[in-house]
Amino acid sequence: MYLTVLGCWAPYPQPSGACSGYLLQEDGRSLLIDTGNGVLSRxxxxxxxxxxxxxxxxxxxxxxxxxxxSLRHAAEAANREGRMNRRIPIYLPYGPAEDFNRIMGFNKAFELQLIDELPAPKGVTVAGFQVTFVPSKHNLPAYSIAVTGSKRFVFSGDTAYNEELIKLAGGADLFLCEASGLDKDAEYLKDNHLTARQAGELARAAGVKRLMITHFYPEYALSQLQAQAEQGFGQRVELAREGATVTL
Ligand SMILES: [Zn+2]
Ligand SMILES: [Zn+2]
Incomplete structure (x- = not known):
């Protein structure tokens, strides 16, 4: 099972960078998590x-x-030209209405499934992977996501500290967790995001095997985020690096 980081910046990219996008692959199956700006070309x-x-x-x-x-146009073109003969399943939460309703209109390209409407516990097979969703703590409807193939991958999404995420991440082979700031930003971030140290503490509480941090604001030195995450985790922490593929 492989993870390729397509983009790791937030809420805007650094030069030539891309925002949130992560590709999971195993046995010829490909599942894309998030389509931030710059992710399609990657x-x-x-x-x-x-x-x-x-x-x-x-x-x-x-x-x-x-x-x-832009993925919508690429999928429509592939269907139009006979390279593809299906709609791509998209799992997403509801809201804000303006964005959601616009995506709803892309029904030639996508087959939409509302995560909110999945029966609890929100477990479903997606692209041959077992996927579980847990609501995260954010200022929009948002989810943390566990993807199990031959290994278990967990992605925090955007979230403040969340006991439910600790349960979801339990025993993960790789936990990809947002780390949106340093200790000094804790007050500013506290309702919607994690500091790097909190990401480490959460990963330690969950007992994950590997922690990779992501969702970097371009203002920060990544080495500082990494150092504070490692203090929280008590072990080495990896940084998401665009273009890098890691084996779970
Ligand atoms: Zn974000
Ligand atoms: Zn967000």
């Missing part, structure tokens, strides 16, 4: 849209969403 460096099995949007903030608008 995805196309690794695969063709016709081979994309499904997409999950953790939430509809622009840094996790924007390239859905």
């Amino acid at each position: 995805l196309l460096q690794h695969m063709e849209v016709k081979d994309l099995d499904a997409v999950i949007l953790s939430h509809l903030h622009p840094d996790h969403l924007m390239d859905i608008y």
